[in-house]
Amino acid sequence: MKTHGVFSLSKGLALAALIAPLPAGLRADTNLTVAADGSAQFRSVQAAIMSVPAGTASNQVFIRIKPGTYRENIYLQREKRYFHLIGEDPETTILTYHLHANMPGPDGKPIGTFRTPSTLIDADNFTAENITFENSAGPVGQALAIRVDGDRVVFRNCRFLGWQDTILLNRGRQYFTNCYIAGHVDFIFGGATAFFDNCHIHCLRNGYITAASTPETEQFGFVFSNCKITGEPGVKTYLGRPWRNFASTIFLNTEMSDVVRPEGWHNWNRREAESTARYAEFNSKGAGANSTNRVAWARQLTAAEAAAITLDAVLRGNDKWNPIVRRGEP
Template identity: 60%
Template sequence: MLVVASLLAAVFAFAAPKPDTVVAADGSGDYTSLQEAISKAPMKTDPATPRWVIFVKAGTYTERIYVQRERGNIHVIGEDARKTVVAYHLNANLLGEDGKPIGTFRTPTVQIDGDGMLWENITLANTAGPVGQALALRADGDRLEFRKVRFLGWQDTILVNRGRHYFEDCYIEGHVDFIFGAATAFFNRCHIHVLRNGYITAASTPKDTAHGYVFADCKITGAEGVLAYLGRPWRDFAKTVFLRTDMSAAVRPEGWNNWNKPPAEATTFYAEFGSTGPGANDAARVKWAKPLTAEQAAALTPAAVLGGEDGWNPAVRP
């Protein structure tokens, strides 16, 4: 009986929270637009207060989403990760009102400036296709969480621009630099899928920053015949680590690329530990990648990587 009680307690502890508002494309909710629901959410930025919960019913929401800093403390939860889709189609080569290309940073389907947001059970997509840089997500807030979220795109799918971010049980696809930026991010049990030959990560970790990206217990797959690098340094002090990751043959034997910047080989921190599969070829890796000991790998927990001054540990749900 004690075991059953413990299991029931665990189930109810992670039950979906009661929504404060409902978004439904068919008009059966409070709003038909997710952006409208976010814009009408209260300005609750204190992380000690409960998040404002927005439930999004299954449907395709063709819109761009912007979350301002004053409305960050929000939980967006979809009805079904595959059937609840937020999608848009901007790409960097489109011309703006000034007649010039809008550039990468103005293309995101979802842009988050607010802190403390949680997205769960939903798809965020940029549907522009293989036409250049086209972001599904631009993350500029701090303490952002993504759980069971599907990120769809091609080039530059996810920009983790600054702050600390946690991804758990997510699916992320692309083909060139499709996880990039200067933030500190932890990817826990995520599925990374490579669509064409390219590069999975392009970190721009600032100098003297303790951590860049950590991928733990993840899986890397690719389309047939695809070959991809684990990463290349957008900036010279890029930091990216893969721990206990199942790597298919889509991962190139050499693993890492210096982006035609030989000096970056001495300043980057690219490391692996305990990975498996045909793409986990320690003997063939570039010599400037860093080996990790079991002790060093064990120390790279979400709490250690993301804790910061406030001791944030998103791996433990309240």
């Protein structure tokens, strides 16, 4: 009996240790793997997402995606914070779907722009790495590869492939680094605050790169730093046009090929937008960078003004977010 009592006490202490909260600074992450060929826990990305109700700062969710083409409509719900999608190579790890605005919905009417994203990120504290996000509908009108409504969202070494409206950054703050983005009309748009660092913007047809709808109360909308802009042969593009008044878009130290039109910016045929749009460049380089014929209502920043537009200044916020710091991936 005494031996049994000691055993029971030891067993109870061990159980208590297992269920006790982790001390501050320690983590017990959830790690899942997806493989289209069935060699992992899940065949689909959405199935892996749905298997975990939510993540937390101390129990983050890492979903590793093996190379493959995953044809599925992906939705990361609002409560699924601290989720991370990690591929091995963006050229071979592809999340794609084919909805477009003119497709009929259940009521027989066109579904419209905002129901087309192949991937919808509604949660905060999300990251993606080494993944292609694609809308494969083609040049048939609005067709989003991704929509982001989450705050503190990071994309590293990802590709975004579409035509019109490739990326909708609806709200929150996002950081893109070493990413490739392709499209032709308004293919980076929305009201969020986003910083694009060392990204490659490629124009497939004549059109507009950005269509910001920055709220008047926000200091920054889209900031492109050390990026490059290219296009298909013969293509011409504007740097942006204002989807809403007070649109804010800035290009810093960006290499611009001759795909960029000499005037640079478009007013969306609304003269009143010229007095509110916050469009600017600094140290643009290349055949499309000549500022001589830029529209009079866009600005060329001084060196001092440009130096103040840092990653920290744009994205830090009241919560002192630093997107460079990784979230302790195991």
